[in-house]
């Protein structure tokens with residue numbers, strides 16, 4: 001295993017239909033391996049966050065719990 005550089009992204013989607021006139025956008029955090037050319041989703045949070053910031057923070061919290069530290073950018 002080489003160095004793992006996990007990144008967090010936020011995916012937006014519409015909430016469940018029938019809950020208001022306009023379906024609200026909900027946000028979920030996803031983690032992917034930066035070195036993966038396909039950027040396959042390695043993890044996704046199971047929440048429906050109200051904002052991008054909340055979702056991103058959720059992802060960062062998850063990342064903090066992982067044993068592998070994010071790789072530094074120094075060459």
Ligand SMILES: [Zn+2]
Pocket residue numbers: 028029045046047048049055058059
């Ligand atoms: Zn979450």
